[in-house]
Amino acid sequence: MPALGEHEFTASLRALESRYWSAHPFHERLHRGALSKRELRLWAANRWYYQRMLPQKDAAIISNCPVPEVRRRWLERIAYHDGRADGEGGAERWLRLCEAVGLDRAEVLDERHLVPGVRFAVDAYVTFAREQPWALGVASGLTEMFSGALMRRRVVDMLAHYPWIDRADLAYFTDRIDAVRGEGAEALEIVLRHCTTRAEQDAAVAALAFKCDVLWSVLDAVERAAG
Numbered sequence: 001m002p003a004l005g006e007h008e009f010t011a012s013l014r015a016l017e018s019r020y021w022s023a024h025p026f027h028e029r030l031h032r033g034a035l036s037k038r039e040l041r042l043w044a045a046n047r048w049y050y051q052r053m054l055p056q057k058d059a060a061i062i063s064n065c066p067v068p069e070v071r072r073r074w075l076e077r078i079a080y081h082d083g084r085a086d087g088e089g090g091a092e093r094w095l096r097l098c099e100a101v102g103l104d105r106a107e108v109l110d111e112r113h114l115v116p117g118v119r120f121a122v123d124a125y126v127t128f129a130r131e132q133p134w135a136l137g138v139a140s141g142l143t144e145m146f147s148g149a150l151m152r153r154r155v156v157d158m159l160a161h162y163p164w165i166d167r168a169d170l171a172y173f174t175d176r177i178d179a180v181r182g183e184g185a186e187a188l189e190i191v192l193r194h195c196t197t198r199a200e201q202d203a204a205v206a207a208l209a210f211k212c213d214v215l216w217s218v219l220d221a222v223e224r225a226a227g
């Protein structure tokens, strides 16, 4: 099979947006203001596990990658989530959101609310990054191409529907919206440059489909625990 042109390859990646978790019924309820406080707490506490594993996922990609330029760029992601010091960074901003929905830090950090399906799905994502070629690890993160619009909508909808949450509590999302715009484009550029044969391109599309399934499964598990 001949390799796809850049335009076609990008279109096959973007076509996976239909499988993105923006359409999941639990997210639809979150955005409609239909979640109870208990459900919001369950969502925030479980998503914590995703947030806290992202740096390990990114470190796995770096450890598999022989290209200095890619490693240098990818390192920024770890620093973004971990921050430069205690009390800073994306993980910290997620904890702030957890507190705003009524969780205390201890119960988030000890993961007592974490449900097995979320752990399985997130661990599968990290394992994928550890075991697959590094460029496929990068491709699996391309859900970020779809997340900017969703996060913008999330800020508006959460402020409208959950009056006890204020804008500062949503710093995780407001800060992330700008970062994701840059990172989504950067990751796409890396994938286009390094997945050049048809087999590599097909594997990249499959990696992104896998990631959509990871995220979907996370919300399935949260929804089931909430129900």
Ligand SMILES: O=C(O)c1cc(C(=O)O)c2c(n1)C(=O)C(=O)c1cc(C(=O)O)[nH]c1-2
Residues within 6 Å of the ligand: 054, 140, 141, 142, 143, 144, 146, 147, 150, 151, 176, 215
């Ligand atoms: O709020 C969201 O809907 C959403 C989605 C995603 C995503 O699509 O994976 C990420 C994020 N947020 C996010 O904040 C984030 O840092 C992030 C990193 C990654 C990744 O796979 O490396 N995805 C996402």
